[in-house]
Amino acid sequence: AQSVTQLDSHVSVSEGTPVLLRCNYSSSYSPSLFWYVQHPNKGLQLLLKYTSAATLVKGINGFEAEFKKSETSFHLTKPSAHMSDAAEYFCVVTGTGNQFYFGTGTSLTVIP
């Protein structure tokens, strides 16, 4: 069975400091993993996707994530937070077929 655990429900960082959003996954096979971002009252936007080609995945807006199979983790990072990064972030693992399993989300606050 597939599942995702986002370890922090809320993260606050100061503008210009690094961002770390943590995600652990469970999967019975080689999954695809995604990070999506949702700004208030908006749909979900794809940040990046891991599909076994490379363990370090670069996404949009300076975000990247590293797949660590030994730790079953897929943490999202950004070197320097911007005010516009304030949003809800979701880690996703694929299941059988096309079903996506979403984490419970991490709310990122950026303090000016």
Add this chain to the structure above:
Amino acid sequence: KAGVTQTPRYLIKTRGQQVTLSCSPISGHRSVSWYQQTPGQGLQFLFEYFSETQRNKGNFPGRFSGRQFSNSRSEMNVSTLELGDSALYLCASSLWTRETQYFGPGTRLLVL
């Protein structure tokens, strides 16, 4: 390419009524998935359609149903609405199964 579109964007219904939501996928995409998002339950998978066939179904009662047309457009229907059906309903499309899903802006349903 135009993104995923969902209509209507907002709906207010009363208990016992039924509602139909519409989703137009990105041109060329054949898979459409539906999700329910609520503050308490987060993002939950409803069902997925591919080439007019339901491929996967989440753990929702039979009041929730859907279909897909030959042009890949999809509708979901909720009958006998309950207060707990108030949610943001998100549609996502992808080229094939297990491919990246692209989300629409959602339909916000309020049941009074």
